[in-house]
Amino acid sequence: MKITAGYWLMETDKIFKMEIPGRMESIPRILCFLSEAMEYFGMDEDGVFDVNVAVDEACANIINYSCALTQSCAFDYSCGSREIEVTASRRGGLFFITVANRGEYFDPTRPVAPDISSDIDERKVGGLGVYLIQQLMDELRYEYKDGIGTLTMGKRLPESTPV
Amino acid sequence: MRAVGKYGPKDTPEGMRMEICERKEKGSVVIAITGKLDSFAVPELEKVVEENVSKGEKFLVFNLSGLTHISSAGLRSFLVPAKKLKTLGGSVTFVALTENISRILKTAGLYNSIFKVYDSEKDAIEANA
Numbered sequence: 001m002k003i004t005a006g007y008w009l010m011e012t013d014k015i016f017k018m019e020i021p022g023r024m025e026s027i028p029r030i031l032c033f034l035s036e037a038m039e040y041f042g043m044d045e046d047g048v049f050d051v052n053v054a055v056d057e058a059c060a061n062i063i064n065y066s067c068a069l070t071q072s073c074a075f076d077y078s079c080g081s082r083e084i085e086v087t088a089s090r091r092g093g094l095f096f097i098t099v100a101n102r103g104e105y106f107d108p109t110r111p112v113a114p115d116i117s118s119d120i121d122e123r124k125v126g127g128l129g130v131y132l133i134q135q136l137m138d139e140l141r142y143e144y145k146d147g148i149g150t151l152t153m154g155k156r157l158p159e160s161t162p163v
Numbered sequence: 164m165r166a167v168g169k170y171g172p173k174d175t176p177e178g179m180r181m182e183i184c185e186r187k188e189k190g191s192v193v194i195a196i197t198g199k200l201d202s203f204a205v206p207e208l209e210k211v212v213e214e215n216v217s218k219g220e221k222f223l224v225f226n227l228s229g230l231t232h233i234s235s236a237g238l239r240s241f242l243v244p245a246k247k248l249k250t251l252g253g254s255v256t257f258v259a260l261t262e263n264i265s266r267i268l269k270t271a272g273l274y275n276s277i278f279k280v281y282d283s284e285k286d287a288i289e290a291n292a
Contacts, residue, residue, distance in 0.1 A: 125246075
């Protein structure tokens with residue numbers, strides 16, 4: 001699978017990139033890969049935490065929905081080896097992560113309204129993942145082209161980080 | 164505390180994995196989770212929680228002082244037993260949350276509303292006794 005990061009990332013000084021099978025066990029490895037990238041770009045501790053949460057959710061959604069929604073996947077054992085491509089880079093004062101995969105359209109930038117106020121008896125259990133991505137990231141953008149979905153997430157770097 | 168297990172791919176560094184320990188005191192089961200509760204690790208926590216609930220434990224106290232990452236699936240793994248235990252007269256409570264974990268719980272509308280948060284295990288255990 002060849003996925004190219006969006007044009008707006010091309011001014012960056014360095015792009016970290018990994019391709020990894022679209023399986024849940026890849027998520028700890030993706031977070032590990034990102035920690036190196038965030039250290040390189042000087043992300044602060046809170047930012048590292050937020051990016052990890054958002055990327056975990058974005059990848060889990062792709063694995064659970066984007067691939068699972070492809071009907072043929074149910075009969076296709078290669079489904080689990082479908083790759084997710086993750087890139088990390090910087091443009092200006094923002095740290096950017098792209099998460100891309102070949103699969104069904106799944107747009108985590110669309111507004112969601114999860115239940116965050118009902119009491120315990122009424123509280124719905126789902127819908128928090130996309131909400132967390134939207135709350136924790138400073139920029140979000142989703143593109144779907146030729147069967148490939150690319151989610152770009154931007155997180156502000158600390159002001160002291162040299163550009 | 165009894166070590167229940169360490170979870171996560173073996174090729175990731177120790178700090179990137181999740182570790183669970185537990186002990187019982189005065190009717191509460193204290194479960195300490197350290198490391199990363201990412202989407203991959205969540206089913207392991209769910210197993211530990213289910214085992215305790217099926218043994219008839221009603222009060223689960225989670226010490227999250229060493230938790231460095233959480234996912235929405237991780238939040239669900241606390242919410243599902245909390246709902247069940249409430250119907251049985253029990254509860255799920257949290258102890259020693261870091262600022263970042265507190266922030267996520269607040270964002271999700273779970274902090275001190277669905278889950279009561281205590282400063283120490285002792286306070287949580289006494290509240291359950």
